[in-house]
Amino acid sequence: MNAIGFYKGLPIEDSNSLINLKIDRPKANDFDLLIEVKSVSVNPVDTKIRQGHPETSVPTVLGFDAYGTVVELGQKVTNFKVGDHVFYAGTNNRSGSDQALQLVDARIVAHAPQNISVEEAAAMPLTSLTAWESLFERMPLIPKKDANLGKQILIINGAGGVGSVAIQLAKWAGLKVLTTASRPETIEWVKKMGADVVLDYHKSLADQLKAVGIQSVGFALIFHSTDNYLPILAKLVAPEGFITSIVENERPLPMGLLKSKSITFAWEFMFTKSIYQTADMATQGTILEKIATLLDEKEIRSTLTVTLPGINAATLRHAHELVETNKMIGKVVLTGDFDAK
Numbered sequence: 416m417n418a419i420g421f422y423k424g425l426p427i428e429d430s431n432s433l434i435n436l437k438i439d440r441p442k443a444n445d446f447d448l449l450i451e452v453k454s455v456s457v458n459p460v461d462t463k464i465r466q467g468h469p470e471t472s473v474p475t476v477l478g479f480d481a482y483g484t485v486v487e488l489g490q491k492v493t494n495f496k497v498g499d500h501v502f503y504a505g506t507n508n509r510s511g512s513d514q515a516l517q518l519v520d521a522r523i524v525a526h527a528p529q530n531i532s533v534e535e536a537a538a539m540p541l542t543s544l545t546a547w548e549s550l551f552e553r554m555p556l557i558p559k560k561d562a563n564l565g566k567q568i569l570i571i572n573g574a575g576g577v578g579s580v581a582i583q584l585a586k587w588a589g590l591k592v593l594t595t596a597s598r599p600e601t602i603e604w605v606k607k608m609g610a611d612v613v614l615d616y617h618k619s620l621a622d623q624l625k626a627v628g629i630q631s632v633g634f635a636l637i638f639h640s641t642d643n644y645l646p647i648l649a650k651l652v653a654p655e656g657f658i659t660s661i662v663e664n665e666r667p668l669p670m671g672l673l674k675s676k677s678i679t680f681a682w683e684f685m686f687t688k689s690i691y692q693t694a695d696m697a698t699q700g701t702i703l704e705k706i707a708t709l710l711d712e713k714e715i716r717s718t719l720t721v722t723l724p725g726i727n728a729a730t731l732r733h734a735h736e737l738v739e740t741n742k743m744i745g746k747v748v749l750t751g752d753f754d755a756k
Contacts, residue, residue: 416440417753418514419728420476424468427735432465435728436474440516442487447518448495449487450503454537454750455512455726456480457734458576464507465735478512479505480746482527482537492521494700502527502703504540506689513731515753522696523689525703528710535717536710538746539580542718543706544699545661545685546581549636550588552698553659553681556634558705560714561589567632569620569651570594572639573610574601574744576718577661581636582608583715593624593632604744608718620647632656642666645680652678659683720745726753 418436425432443449461477468475485499495501503524505512527536551558556566568585572578573594585592586609595616596602602613614623624630631653637644637660648658649672657679673680688696709715721737723730726749734747 416515418474418476419478419726419731419753420474420513421465421468422472422474423470424466427462427465427732427739430732433728433732433735434474436476438474438476438514441510441518443489443492443518445489446491446520446522447489448485448492448501448521448524450481450483450501450517450519450524451486452481452483452512452515452517452726452753454482454533454748456538456541456746456748457731457738458541458746459738460507460541462735462738476510476513478514478517479507480537480540480748481505481512481517482533483512483517486516489521495521495524495526500527501525502536502540502707504544504685504699504703507686508690513726520689520696521700523699523703525700525707528707530711530713531717532719534722534748534750535719536707537748537750538717538719539706539710540703541685542576542580542746543584544702545577545683546584547702547706548685549577549659549661549683550581550584553683554634554657556585556588556590558584558588560587564589566634567591567593567629568634568636569632569648570610570636570638571616571644571648572637573605573608573613575638576746578636578638579604579608579718579745580715581638582610587709587714590634593629595620600744621651624651634658636660637662641668645669646672649673649676649678652676654678657681718745719748721747723747723749725749725751 482502593612594610633656635658641660641662654676
């Protein structure tokens, strides 16, 4: 079957950074679904893994976000049938979605939304799972419409992929949302997502908050530069507040700054459940089912902004290029058949 992958991490300008491949068709066992992939999205994690990957004799196939059709079931699968349309984010310890047929554990898959396009659905799983778990599993917030009225959250990097969904979910759940952005296009984007207050991250966040009558916030999400923002948030988050980060630190973090306020700090990593086969692994499928409902009911919107026709090495290299500019707003999705051009 057709797939796209590589044997060594190379600059995306190199034609060998992503190449068309022929690989063996896999077979579904146990909890597996074999899914015919119809649309894929590219996340920053795809580009980071590719860039730093050592040379191997077996090709690496990346890809996380996908929309597809179930073509085969493992023996332990009970909640899907052949022909179901599904969407998912997969995991980072199995072959990815950049292949025509992919094995995915049914417990982290959901039935796709029905009232939006295939491409809009494919843009959403990884960022939605990360945002949902950050808000509603790492923090004591209630995942229900308007259930958190009166509470405020500060989201660092609201224009990023995860931030764009986190803003929407936080607004749906009733929070007042403050976020950071600076370029005119990113300010416009976060307002479109529902942000109540936009702060320029080039200036003092504390001064800007005071200017709108806010001294502190109960909750904060770090989606960029944990090293830089943890000390800042230690001053801005209220006593007994909560901070969640998805960005790995590069230096030892000054956790002592949180002690006097008894601030809770948590890491969020969407792949934890699938890597370690945790007891709550199936919650990812459940979360995605809820995301599908919210998308269908227009409580939240897809963050798709760029669609590339045809799934092949050339279009995937272009998608990686777009993501690597760090100027991308919204998500890029490849759609169609694996045409090996």
